[in-house]
Amino acid sequence: MPATLLLLAACKPPPEGRHPMAGADAAAGRAVVERVGCGSCHAFPDIAWPRGAVGPDLSRFASQTMIAGRVPNRPDLLAAFVRNAPAVVPGSAMPAMPIDEAEARDVAAYLYTLGAE
Amino acid sequence: MTVAVEGLSGWPPPVLDPAGPYAGSVTALTWVLIGMAVAVLLIVLAALYIALFGKGELRRRLGGEKVIWILGIAFPTVVLTGLLVWGLTLTRHLSAPAAEGTALKMRVSGEMWWWRVDYLDEAGSTLMADANELHIPVGRTVEIELVSPDVVHSFWVPQLSGKLDMVPGRRNLIRIQADRPGTYAGQCAEYCGGPHALMGFMVIAHEPAEWARWLARRRAPPAAPTDAQAQRGGQLFLAAGCGACHRIAGTPANGLAGPDLTYVGARRTLGAGILPNHRGTMMGWIGDSQAIKPGNRMPPYRVLSAEQLEAIAVYLEGRR
Numbered sequence: 547m548p549a550t551l552l553l554l555a556a557c558k559p560p561p562e563g564r565h566p567m568a569g570a571d572a573a574a575g576r577a578v579v580e581r582v583g584c585g586s587c588h589a590f591p592d593i594a595w596p597r598g599a600v601g602p603d604l605s606r607f608a609s610q611t612m613i614a615g616r617v618p619n620r621p622d623l624l625a626a627f628v629r630n631a632p633a634v635v636p637g638s639a640m641p642a643m644p645i646d647e648a649e650a651r652d653v654a655a656y657l658y659t660l661g662a663e
Numbered sequence: 664m665t666v667a668v669e670g671l672s673g674w675p676p677p678v679l680d681p682a683g684p685y686a687g688s689v690t691a692l693t694w695v696l697i698g699m700a701v702a703v704l705l706i707v708l709a710a711l712y713i714a715l716f717g718k719g720e721l722r723r724r725l726g727g728e729k730v731i732w733i734l735g736i737a738f739p740t741v742v743l744t745g746l747l748v749w750g751l752t753l754t755r756h757l758s759a760p761a762a763e764g765t766a767l768k769m770r771v772s773g774e775m776w777w778w779r780v781d782y783l784d785e786a787g788s789t790l791m792a793d794a795n796e797l798h799i800p801v802g803r804t805v806e807i808e809l810v811s812p813d814v815v816h817s818f819w820v821p822q823l824s825g826k827l828d829m830v831p832g833r834r835n836l837i838r839i840q841a842d843r844p845g846t847y848a849g850q851c852a853e854y855c856g857g858p859h860a861l862m863g864f865m866v867i868a869h870e871p872a873e874w875a876r877w878l879a880r881r882r883a884p885p886a887a888p889t890d891a892q893a894q895r896g897g898q899l900f901l902a903a904g905c906g907a908c909h910r911i912a913g914t915p916a917n918g919l920a921g922p923d924l925t926y927v928g929a930r931r932t933l934g935a936g937i938l939p940n941h942r943g944t945m946m947g948w949i950g951d952s953q954a955i956k957p958g959n960r961m962p963p964y965r966v967l968s969a970e971q972l973e974a975i976a977v978y979l980e981g982r983r
Contacts, residue, residue: 581671582943583941583943585955586933586938586944586948596938598951599953599954599963637969639946639972640943641942641943
């Protein structure tokens with residue numbers, strides 16, 4: 547019984563520990579998102595324009611359990627996904643993006659600020 | 664490794680940082696007018712202060728007829744006349760034709776809400792059609808015919824010249840010149856309805872030799888795609904009817920209502936100077952450009968699958 551409780555509790559760690567992105571900079575990630583034009587397909591809560599409609603609205607991305615409805619929303623997978631989505635989720639409509647690995651980690655850190663509980 | 668997305672470098676355009684002789688004189692005039700306006704404001708404020716709080720004798724003299732004659736009539740007449748003559752002299756070269764055969768000729772047509780670009784030969788016939796981007800050599804005057812088929816637009820690349828309206832039924836001439844290589848952003852400067860604020864433009868200035876090589880490469884349209892995905896994208900482009908509005912030289916796509924896409928893969932931006940140009944933004948634009956630039960004349964293509972959308976984007980990426 548105590549072990550089950552522990553397991554249940556572990557499902558929902560506090561926000562600050564939930565998506566650790568060591569050394570990544572969410573503000574820099576937001577700048578990358580603006581520069582690359584992620585808004586062509588996605589809406590972000592704190593980016594006024596563009597608010598694309600081809601892909602999902604990412605306003606509550608941090609509280610989402612899955613990435614693209616296919617893989618767990620984990621920092622390492624997210625950083626890999628934003629840079630080269632088809633490699634993580636084959637068949638994803640999201641193409642690879644012109645960003646490097648450090649930028650991808652920054653973008654992931656930024657996405658974890660969106661709608662964090 | 665940093666992967667450059669240079670698309671929107673130069674945006675927003677600095678308005679007081681001239682990069683050539685035409686913008687230079689406009690900027691000089693701007694600074695002098697601002698300086699004069701500040702000087703006059705200070706004189707008026709000083710007079711107001713004296714009128715409200717000055718000693719009796721000073722106030723009487725300020726209200727006297729002599730001051731009205733000097734500061735109220737003579738000063739403005741002399742200063743404004745001087746400024747007018749100086750300003751007209753300074754900016755005379757903006758409307759003076761360049762010496763015969765020295766200027767490059769181009770035509771830019773302001774359309775709702777993008778720019779149709781034609782590179783012209785000496786006789787005024789089109790050498791090459793493009794859109795939303797202009798490539799020029801540094802150090803050479805470029806004479807641009809400004810026209811519009813629909814409403815009034817205004818051509819403005821602040822670092823290269825002043826702004827000039829594009830008026831339906833008229834042909835206005837603007838001259839631009841860049842003295843250093845770089846990317847210079849422009850913007851429609853006359854409200855033209857709907858997404859007017861999203862009607863941007865790019866001028867890319869190259870060293871003359873590099874520009875000549877660039878132009879030579881553009882004498883022939885890009886080669887037909889060889890990889891399977893791009894070939895499929897090319898077929899889908901035609902099957903989806905894109906060719907009704909867009910032209911791609913060397914293919915059956917010959918529409919003229921929208922931007923020429925023969926070299927779309929080489930453009931810095933998408934949607935007329937508003938988005939960097941890469942596969943992701945291209946898919947977002949084709950899938951639903953109305954969410955990005957509401958009111959623009961391209962419908963959203965919600966019928967395409969992810970795989971089809973990407974194939975078309977890959978095909979267009981190769982049009983360079």
